[in-house]
Amino acid sequence: MKYIKHKDDIKYVINREIALAISSTISRLETQYEEAYQATQHGWFIVCEQGKELFQPLPELSFSLYEKIKNGEAEYIEELSDWYEIYILLNDNEGVLVFIPRTLLPQHSLPMISN
16 A cells, blocks of 8 residues: 655556556646645545555554445545545545555455446
């Protein structure tokens, strides 16, 4: 699992398409808010790399991604060609956008998002 809380963290994301999507989102946020990207101000990103990460409590947080989806606590779930994007609001001004490659779902089905 990769956490992206700084622009420099993007270089550690293995999936280049997801890395580009994150980079594009950060650029859009910087343009929209006319300031440098700050995770605590604009939200941050998680990239799942192994199926078991869906079910384990997220580091620094008290819940797993599976729990949030199962309980209907995701703000939105977007299905893209190679991955899912799931946005979870953490508090009044901070959220996390989670990327789950489709390749993880056949082994670890999440009925709420996989058809």
